[in-house]
Amino acid sequence: MPGSSPGHEDRKNTDRAEGRLAMRFRRKREIGRAGLRRSLVATIISLIYFFPVLWIILTAFKTHNDALAVPPIFLFEPTLENFVSVFSRAYSKGAEAIDTGFALFFFNSIFTAGTSVLLALIIGTVAAYGFSRYPLKGNETYMFIILTTRMLPPIIVIIPIFLMFRVTGFSGTYHGLILLYAAFNLPFTIWMMKSFFDELPREVEDAARMDGSSEWHVFFRICLPQVKAGIAATAVFGLILTWNEFLFSLLLSGVNTRTVPVAMAQTIGGDIGVRWGLLAAIETLFLIPVVLVTFLLQNQFLRGVTFGTIKR
Amino acid sequence: MTTVATTKPGFFERFFARHRGPLLVSPAILVLVAMNIFPLFWSFGLSFYKYRANRQAEPVFVWFDNYIKILSDPVVWSRFQTTAIFVAISVLFQLIVGFLLAVLFEKQFPGRRVLLMLVLTPMMLSFVAVGAFFRYYYEPTFGLLSQAIKAITGEPFIILQSPAGAIGAIIFADVWMWSPFVMLLVLAGLVSVPKHLYEAAEIDRVSWWRRFRTITFPYIRGLLLLAVLFRTIETFKLFDAVFLITEGGPGTSTETIAVYVYRVAFQYFRTSESAALGYILLFVVVVLTNLYLFFVQRRARET
Incomplete structure (x- = not known):
């Protein structure tokens, strides 16, 4: 560096360093400001988007008169009476007592959804492993038919199933509904789990086989532990689908096996008008478990809602 | 696990080894056939008949009328x-x-x-x-x-x-x-x-x-x-x-x-x-x- 003193060089360096530092600070502040602005905009839009749900939750804490108020009330004295009447066996309507029985319907929903998802998960995971590791002749065709059974309007299958259940005496029973829901969940489970099995690196399995591990060992000790997250995601999305299912339950559940969505739809009728507070309380309770588990599985959400066909 | 490898594989082991794919998928296929495919065939057959689920009358075959x-x-x-x-x-x-x-x-x-x-x-x-x-x-x-x-x-x-x-x-x-x-x-x-x-x-x-x-x-x-x-x-x-x-x-x-x-x-x-x-x-x-x-x-x- 001719003609420049060491001091000059030093100063230039520190200048540059300071400049860089200042720039980084400025950029960080800009990003921070842009990020905050984005946060603000996103918060407003998200809240507008979420508002119908929020209103359901608010309605759950209102008295019947508050729920029907004109103009709508935003600030009110919250009451728990709706939540109480969801589970109280009877509420009085004038002189006569009417059975709400939602404890039973919640039990039915939990029981049928839980059992059928578990059943579908066991059968489906094994099948998905088979489809992934030991492709049959025409594997693609099988997978296509399986997906089609899930995509087709449930109304097509429901007509013969309705007749079938009437002949076998399955309609209105738990095992009928559970079997139906297991079949309903199976295509989803197979597609989802196959997409997870397909992603596993084969080297580990092959190495284990070389070492003389049995196929049982490979499946239970090597493959299954690696798809644990996948099993959890599949279970949750199966639960959401079954949890909210309406048509099958409407036509095939009996008085004692009725699930919450159908029971909820039936509270809409009646001559005193809809008890919106009660309905809102039911839905709020019904929504909580779903929201909680999906929050934990946010990263798997996309894959879940597309039956595992889209991974990223 | 190691003892299995030394004994001669029995009938079931050989059967499993040969048909692993079909065996793994068969329970699922069975359920789907019972609850989806069979009903679909049933309604396919039904679609060629004249039939009302709320009447006692026997179904009548009507070809493509429906x-x-x-x-x-x-x-x-x-x-x-x-x-x-x-x-x-x-x-x-x-x-x-x-x-x-x-x-x-x-x-x-x-x-x-x-x-x-x-x-x-x-x-x-x-x-x-x-x-x-x-x-x-x-x-x-x-x-x-x-x-x-x-x-x-x-x-x-x-x-x-x-x-x-x-x-x-x-x-x-x-x-x-x-x-x-x-x-x-x-x-x-x-x-x-x-x-x-x-x-x-x-x-x-x-x-x-x-x-x-x-x-x-x-x-x-x-x-x-x-x-x-x-x-x-x-x-x-x-x-x-x-x-x-x-x-x-x-x-x-x-x-x-x-x-x-x-x-x-x-x-x-x-x-x-x-x-x-x-x-x-x-x-x-x-x-x-x-x-x-x-x-x-x-x-x-x-x-």
């Missing part, structure tokens, strides 16, 4: 038209809203995770709740939406009275519920765009529209297409929302094909006719599903 009756029935065609209107408008708006939401959530910002969750909640509601509560919001006197619009326009807002209004009301609820789905897919596409392309565009001072058209769009095109197909298949089956918001009314102006099949099967009890109609629907869905899988596989090859 199909001819359906395909020449103007009511069926008008239900298909209604469904097509629902699908076209609803999917279009889901795309627009979903895309805008995705742009909003594209970059990282404080609170993104929680806000994203709020936007995704509509998808997790039960159809019954969405249907019932949108009816509540549309209710002319105390409905939230009706009151808000009345406050702005000064006129009473009775959306469910007119056919066009009722269609719009259902579409509004459906779009609200399912736009987050499209958002998820578009978000996945936006995230996959390599950052250096945007940086290069910034250096070249490329306009916003050009940047979108030449950089962003090619990366989200595949996923948008899948979103359209997926939502088309699902909207084609639109039942719960219609059933709960308008019950097909006023008149039959919002009766989609799925609601119509339900009525034919379980209210008019023309069972075999509904089975035949079901088969026509099945054909449409098979074509759409095939298309969907074709594009899924093409996308898998590309990436």
